[in-house]
Amino acid sequence: MTSRHVAIVGAGPAGLFAAERIASAGHRVTVFDRMPSPARKLLMAGRGGLNLTHSEPLPVFLDRYRDARPWLEAAVATFGPSALQAWAASLGQPCFIGSSGRVFPEAMKASPLVRAWLKRLDGLGVALRMRYRLLELPGSGHLRLDTPEGERFVGADAVLLALGGGSWARLGSDGAWTRWSGLSPASLAPLAAANCGFRMQSTTGFPARYAGTPIKPVAVAFENERVRGELVVTRFGSSAGETGVGDGECGLEGGAIYALSGPIRRAIERDGRAVIRLDLRPGMSEAALCERLARLRPRESLSNALRKALRLPPVAVALLREAGVPDRAPAALAALLKAVPVVLVAPGPLDRAISTAGGLRREALDPGFMLRDRPGVFAAGEMLDWEAPTGGYLLQGCFATGLAAADGLLDWLRAGLNPPR
Structure with a gap:
């Protein structure tokens, strides 16, 4: 030729x-x-x-x-x-x-x-x-x-x-x-x-001090899919040179959410929001969690109790509080720890995404x-x-x-x- x-x-x-x-x-x-x-x-x-x-x-x-x-x-x-x-x-x-x-x-x-x-x-x-x-x-x-x-x-x-x-x-x-x-x-x-972070909807004003804090181990569930990996709290806002996002608004990014970014993005486009579920202790069954939580002292603060019983870090406790004041009943608290609802309302800026x-x-x-x-x-x-x-x-x-x-x-x-x- x-x-x-x-x-x-x-x-x-x-x-x-x-x-x-x-x-x-x-x-x-x-x-x-x-x-x-x-x-x-x-x-x-x-x-x-x-x-x-x-x-x-x-x-x-x-x-x-x-x-x-x-x-x-x-x-x-x-x-x-x-x-x-x-x-x-x-x-x-x-x-x-x-x-x-x-x-x-x-x-x-x-x-x-x-x-x-x-x-x-x-x-x-x-x-x-x-x-x-x-x-x-x-x-x-x-x-x-x-x-x-x-x-x-x-x-x-x-x-x-x-x-x-x-x-x-x-x-x-x-x-x-x-x-x-x-x-x-x-x-x-x-x-x-795509392969991006997402802004969270916050009713309590999720503390911006957690920006950059990892959440691990964790599993993310959305629709009929579940991905285990790692998340990081991220901060969106004009201070980072971004527009259209209120300064100090927090969100989540990391491999566990990247794998689900397509379905999450489409749900937000369709419904204006997407509710993911976080399993904050993916290596433990709900029954095992319930057994440990039953040993907690009733007068002990929730943060201290969860730290001692499950080594749950403060950022994870903040996510629990974001989902509503947790019921101290062991069964209810164990169920929440296995499926903490987090409302996502928008993907992060296009230029911060790994891909498109x-x-x-x-x-x-x-x-x-x-x-x-x-x-x-x-x-x-x-x-x-x-x-x-x-x-x-x-x-x-x-x-x-x-x-x-x-x-x-x-x-x-x-x-x-x-x-x-």
């Missing part, structure tokens, strides 16, 4: 992986990105340990994508967790499986993997053009870009967009592409916070991830309308859709639907 010029916009995991695939097929690839350097969000995510993927069985893994599973299943099945681990090993970054089933490079950090990856891309002839911002939806084989030298037009035989969602704007994903005039409103689901939901709808793309109304323009990664919890599912989805869009682009070029430029 005659070598073509392919432009990729977005130097995150989806864009760079697509660039590797397309360049390996013999095409000239240029990657444009508005940031000063590539893979900034990936590097930030890997500071505490780069969670590449998860080791659980593929059917369970695919269920983590919820409603988007039918759309992503073929892509993730083609390039799944084992393939991603093999790819990392090919860059000199073998992986290991942690006790939680999550998969990490042995080096833990993202920087060694990114350095080896960029070296491979350079060897394939991939050109990186940093501080180049795409100004409008591409069409007619050209891109209009804002560059350090001013506005430029760049020709390409095909274009692949990997522009990310709307969280962590300072690292490149600012969601500005959703405001392009060429996008049909029907093709776009509004961006929304919304983006280009499935109906806007053909099976090869090409925009139906823009021949030769493909899309991948978080700018597509899917979401997943933390735990490796986000990165796996980005890599898998990057590969699927690259293969769709290569098939389109092979079909000869666009003459060489």
